[in-house]
Amino acid sequence: MGGGADGVAYFGNLETVSKKAVSFLKKQGYVKSMINWGDKFSLWPVHLMTSCCGTEFAAASGPRFDLERLGFLPFGGPRQTNLIVIEGTTTLKMARSVRIVWEQMPAPKWVIAMGACAMDGGIFYDSYNTVPAKDIVPIDIFLAGCPPRPEALARAVVMLQESIVKNRPPAADIQVTAAPATPGPKDVVEAVSK
Amino acid sequence: MIQILSLLMSVSLVSFIEYILPPILYIIVFPGLIVVLLMLFFMIWLERKVAAKTQLRFGPLYVSKRFGGVIQTVADLIRFSFQEFIIPAGADVFAYIQAPGLLMAFGLLPLIFIPVGPYYANIFPANYSLLIVVPLIIITPIYVILLGWASDNKFSFVGSMREAFLVISYEIPLILSILSMILLYGSVNAINGVSFQIGRGIPGIVLNPIAAFLFLVVMIRTTGRFPFEISEAESEVVMGPYTEYSALFFGIGMSLPYIELYSFSLLFSVLFLGGWWPIVPSAAAASGVVGGLLLPGLVVFIKALIVMAFLVFLRAVYPRYRIDQAITVGWDQAVYLGFAAVALSMALVWSGLV
């Protein structure tokens, strides 16, 4: 424990110390599988309604499909969550919010691109105001349909859980997607593998 | 070194059981840390499950299908523990980091002063228990305010301001409610209060229902249950004071309302539900660990559990009040009710009915 110049006390450099500790712990096999188990059953999507698939997202958390069974609890703030479900089209204006929310979220984070609009553009493929979701954030699961049925969202969550258990790293760790200053449909994705 | 060893050897097994084990049991096991932790896991799961049941669905299930997903909170805790901890750029770092810890500490502190068995008097000074518990309960929300203040977020700020307003407006009803019971029992020692109820055979909730109702309302407010879940209102101020907190610190912060709920419920069952009645340990058994501590403690705990279950069930029924309505209730009707409760107690005592 050291003393800062202007009367602020530091516990070392908190960020580096905690990162070192976490990376050490994560190398231990049993710890890793425990973390995976925790992540698997605690996928909390952030409240980010990008478009109209939000109605089916809402129905998926509703009683008939009740994704809370799988530990999927929609939550308000981005700081406490670890999953974004991009619900349909992202417009140029919304793309910035999506990127900001994604960057506000703490580290192991996943993204589900829900619906045709988030995949290749769907019916709005040639609109001047929409962006494919993969140009904004790295995406783990793509989900077909317009809008996909709630079961399909459940399928995406199940597939995400499987990939977590199989130690597949989140797409955020593999791809480095540069945030376009003004993201547009023709912006090139720079996917750099580690 | 040798002196210490000889001292240890001189401590016989009997004195170990009599003098050293009970405080350890009391602090670590019950109603201390381990039970608090288990209660926390269970209560958060129960809240989600009860709400889900009322809402025509299952709630957490797949994490352990056979037991209805009872370890859901454990999974959430593990996930929170290993998530990235983010300190916002504008936050007051020192306050931001220490606030959740202090919150936890002050949330746990009242537990020491709530007697859960007659044996309690042998370990801790119980003579002023009610006088100590009240300020300890009231002081905790100050750290909630600190939490919001340190975060440098407007929603946290608004949320902590709401918390501050509500704390102030519900202090007087809480004090009046406890005061009326102190007047009735003629003692600030909660053990005397329980023996009063056991001796008369009437629980406090029947003796002074106004005070009990008022205490319940204050309890709902302080622990942020619906319809008084105002400082964390998700659709208004996101998560209120907790908006910027991530990872384990959020877990610590969010567990506070449940710890408060626990201490309040213990206090409620001691003050109003007859404490450890129907188990009335004899004088000999009262000084034993099992008869004096564990069995009465279990009874108090079960009563507290029922109270907690009722309070978490309210989530399924009510939306939330507006802040000004809640404050008006606190300063207006609740204070009148408090005076009525005190008057009722005085009338009971003076008329010699109890």
Place this chain on the structure above:
Amino acid sequence: MSAPQDRTATANLTYDELAGLKADRELVLLIGPAHPGSGHMKIKVWMDGDIIQRVDPDIGFVHRTTEKLSENRLYIKAIPIVERVMLPDTINANLAYVIALERLLGIEPTPRAQYLRTLTSEINRITSHLYGIGLYGIFLGSSTVYMWAFADREPLIDLIEEISGARITYSYIIPGGVRWDLPAGFKERAETVLQYMEARLKDYGKIWVRNPVVMDRTEGVGVVSKSDAIRLGITGPNLRASGVDYDTRRAKPYAAYPNLDFEVPTFSEGDCYARLLQRVEEIEQSIRIIRQVLKDIPDGRIISDDIYSKMNPLQKRMYEMKHRVMFPAYMASMRPAAGRSTASVEAGRGEIFFYLVSNGDKVPFRFRWVTPSFLNLPFFTHVMVGQHLADLPAIYGSSDYFPPEADR
């Protein structure tokens, strides 16, 4: 932070300096677009203490350029586009567009198709109102009502799914008629669902509508007077909750509505509670309409002869076998004669207005539509001033505003 601490220091300040102090006290909140109480929009709120001074909604987060897209595509391709804009209420958007298109083409749908359009439209109206009521629950903090409303949408959604083969985006109504006929035994199943819905509405009354906390939160909050409602141009249930008896189903009848007997409920108070009750009442009326439609529905073809005659023999055989309309190639090459047409339809949130101009080409020359949510937008900025911060979600939720619909 520079506010003077000394009490006497403010005594001699001029008005402008005091106003500066006030600006120092002012709190500006940016609510949205990733805020649990905002939906797909950003609301900028200036507050003095807990009182809202000014509200500036920043819309356009879901602007998907439907008008421009439709002007570059075949007429038939606009059906899915208009649906995506009003996702809780797709049938009504679809119906409004198809009515405008039919007027351009000069096609008249068959009576049975008219009844089927009314039927699906009313079922969709119930699901749309339930969607609004459910989200209002979230805004006021009651997750139970949200869950219940979304649970009770499901049987109704299943009913339309039986007819149209999709959960939300039905694309059911086409020029000249509808795409599928009623399946066997539909009437009995629909009656079961309606009885279930009626029983559930009583429980909604107990836990939500008559709940004292809800009444405290909504009564007298966000009051829109009758004259204000007309002046601001708001529409739909919000307009009727302010005491204006205007319903497009009555004023400009379409589909099978002229033959049906139903009431248009109105409330005079114009506050959030009236808007909530308005939706509950309209659900009851919709149930009544659905019963009548199922009783009175005439037999016959579900597609007009204009379209049927253009089908090839295989498609005609498919229609006779499966009661399912196959598209003749004409659907991909519709060229309405030059002209213009309009259509108004009462959707769940209010009146949709369509304006189509054709210059004889296979794509529309002008495609213009006005959606109800956009018309309802001015009213909540109007009434939020002077209310508490906590009333913002209460008013927003009561208006049942759906941002994608407003942004188009």
Place this chain on the structure above:
Amino acid sequence: MTGRKNNRIKGHVDALATGFKYLAEPNRMTLNYPDESMNLKDNYRGFFAVKDKTCIGCSLCEIVCPPKAISMLDLTDAGGKKKKRPMIDWGLCIFCYFCVDICPTDAFQTSQVHDKAFYSETEYQTVHGEPMQYPYDYSKRPDYKEIYESFHDVAPDDPSAGSKKVVPKFDKKRGIKYEHPGQP
């Protein structure tokens, strides 16, 4: 239900009693999805494939497709004759079934499969292998013959095939309940 005068105490009691009623007698309508899945109606609009023999290559489906998810491929069959066949991009398809309905020969093989998700773009853009370009980007079109061979006449694989199939039934009291067709 519409009156405004309300007894507050009765209101609280009613609300709590209704809550307790549903707590004591849970009226669940949850489908346990990954374990159970619904049998949808025959006309449900799910994933579909092309019947190669029936297709005459008239391109009507390509013309009518609203999101341009269908693009016609120029292929040569075994006899060396040129033919056109539709190719579907699931990243664009909105399941409106305009293509299915406009087909003059009813050449689409429909299914009720509706719950497909993909780990990467390469998986969905043809379902079977090589990624397809955007339909309007004709300059980069590769030879799709092999892909098409593996694609047509193949019913889309159902991710929920292994789960228990249930049939939703309407109920006056519970709204929706599920019945297992296999059980009596």
